[in-house]
Amino acid sequence: MSPFPSQPVDTARVVPYFSSFPVKNCEYTALPTIQKALNSTIYSCTTPGTKAQRKAEYRHTNPAGNLFGLCFSLSEADRLRYVVQFIEFLCIVDDVMEDLPFKEACKEHDFLREALRIRGVGPISKSRRFLRDIRTELVNENDPSSLVLLETLDMSLEHRDSLDVEFLTLEDYIPYRKMNFDYEFVCQLVRWAMKIPMKFSPEEELLVSRYEHSIGVIVGLTNDYFSWEMERNQPTDRLRNAVAVLTKEHSIPESEAKVMLKDYIMKEEKKALELMHKFESNKEDFEQATRYLTALDLFAAGYSFWCSTCPRYHRVQKEEDFN
Incomplete structure (x- = not known):
């Protein structure tokens, strides 16, 4: 497949934007894919009514543009949903971990890493189950590049906030x-x-x-x-x-x-x-x-x-x- 079509964004009237890079957005055609992946991630990784869920929902209330449509417009259409799921998962984890004491946050990251292994042994939290399911999907595709991606994610969880x-x-x-x-x-x-x-x-x-x-x-x-x-x-x-x-x-x-x-x-x-x-x-x-x-x-x-x-x-x- 090819990427979703994207369009240039007029940044001239956005005073806080000071970057010299031009902006493009693919959300005009990709939004149904993005929204479905977002809902799947938020409601699989958080509990209704919790601070984590409210923060996740609030993160995507930007009328100027969707985070994923703006940032990943060259992603192949059949892989954009995974991009949304991985990044939103990490955003939710970040929101949760920043409220925990340092040592406790390190332990929680270790629990999440268990979900990327063949035989995990830690407690099955919502986030851990979500990550394990994505891992299973990608491993079943037998694509070597997906294994590299999962290995990089494991290293990232090991070192973030460490x-x-x-x-x-x-x-x-x-x-x-x-x-x-x-x-x-x-x-x-x-x-x-x-x-x-x-x-x-x-x-x-x-x-x-x-x-x-x-x-x-x-x-x-x-x-x-x-x-x-x-x-x-x-x-x-x-x-x-x-x-x-x-x-x-x-x-x-x-x-x-x-x-x-x-x-x-x-x-x-x-x-x-x-x-x-x-x-x-x-x-x-x-x-x-x-x-x-x-x-x-x-x-x-x-x-x-x-x-x-x-x-x-x-x-x-x-x-x-x-x-």
Whole structure:
């Protein structure tokens, strides 16, 4: 199959959107597929009336565009539902884990990883059962790329939110931010959903890895930039946000830290643009890899646009609204 048709999005009137990347959206034709996969995930992984379910439903009330239509418009039509299920599953897990003490959250991640093994032994929670069912579906397809994807997800669950440290500099924080964004898994998911190689030639991978890093920095820090007002007062034993890191690193107020963070993101976008020019000027025929880099561009653009417009980050709800 081919991807759902997508259309350019006019971002000129969205003042908070500061990315230089153009945005596309495939939700106009893909929305029934997306909504069905969303409902399946939310109502399979959460209990009616709970905070987790309300937060999940609220996440998808953005009138400016659907998260998945904006971010994954180059996914093959028959794989988009899996993209929605995996990403929404991880979003729900993140919402739940951030309310737990650090050590308890680590244990819960281990329980989830059991669902990716042939013979799990942990308690069968709703999320664990959901993940186990997806694993069974993909394994039964006998596609080697699906096994690579599941292995990457296992590693992501192992390492996400696994450091109980206070970051003193932005450079120290960035590797953690990418890891806690499940970024390596997202990259593999984009490749898998496009049915392109999960690994390119060594020469291609060297160039691609540099581009992946820049996009990972952009999306991770963009999330921090727009989510700061929501996160800053959350009851948690670990506040993970680049704004907080910069205020401490440079002894500056939050407002200045946000300006500094925005400048950092825009500089990273400039690096990505320069890398793309180098890649396109390469004499080798890297058609598949170039398609992949384009998909990463659209992912970063769509995610930045969604963050700049979604109610989740711009009409911050109080804790009691989700209880």
